[in-house]
Amino acid sequence: MTSPSTIEKPAEHGTSTLDADITSIDELNAIIAAAGPLVPGAARAVLGEGPMHPALAFVGEQPGDQEDVEGRPFVGPAGQLLTRAMEDAGIDRATSYLTNAVKHFKYEQRGKRRLHQKPTTGEVKHYRWWLLRELEIV
Numbered sequence: 514m515t516s517p518s519t520i521e522k523p524a525e526h527g528t529s530t531l532d533a534d535i536t537s538i539d540e541l542n543a544i545i546a547a548a549g550p551l552v553p554g555a556a557r558a559v560l561g562e563g564p565m566h567p568a569l570a571f572v573g574e575q576p577g578d579q580e581d582v583e584g585r586p587f588v589g590p591a592g593q594l595l596t597r598a599m600e601d602a603g604i605d606r607a608t609s610y611l612t613n614a615v616k617h618f619k620y621e622q623r624g625k626r627r628l629h630q631k632p633t634t635g636e637v638k639h640y641r642w643w644l645l646r647e648l649e650i651v
Contacts, residue, residue, distance in 0.1 A: 538565070538650050541643065550617035551639050554627075556581045561612025561647055569604065570648060571595065575615035578627045586611045610651050615640045 535541050538561075545558045559576035562585060571587070579589030587595055599606050615636055620627040 535646060536650070538647065541646055541650060545616055545643055551636055552617055552619040552632075554620065554622075555617035557584050558616040559584060559586055559613060559618070560616070561586060561610060561651070563610030563651075564608060565651055567608055567610045567651070569608075570610040570612070570651060572644065572648075573611075573613045575613050575629075575632050576618045577629055578618065578620065580613075581618035581627075586613055612644070612647060614644050616643065 535544070542560045545560060548558065550558070559580045563570070573587060573591070576586060577589040577591060580586055580592070586592070596606055599609070615632045618627070619630045619632055619636065621630050622628075
């Protein structure tokens with residue numbers, strides 16, 4: 514795995530915070546939760562969840578509408594499909610770690626619906642440091 518120190522860190526966060534030795538998921542999540550969304554409108558950062566040191570980790574593209582509302586990964590329609598697929602494969606969701614590469618929901622408003630918008634390369638790159646550090650800690 515690439516060392517987090519070799520990954521470009523988000524520029525808008527003070528280097529003193531991100532250069533500190535972050536050794537726990539709670540420390541990392543506090544930074545992610547405090548960071549404003551890169552895209553307008555997202556309600557919150559959707560943090561990963563699951564046990565430490567799992568046999569499997571699942572990484573989605575970005576949270577969806579339901580994930581943004583609930584603040585949990587993989588709880589919407591795609592998450593329900595993933596849960597069924599995991600069950601079919603004999604994988605206990607509770608023993609796996611679930612997270613997203615991008616931590617905020619990007620969408621286009623259409624009437625009352627918020628429709629998923631694919632993150633740009635720059636948006637994925639912005640969150641890459643966090644994801645790699647998250648997976649390293651977990």
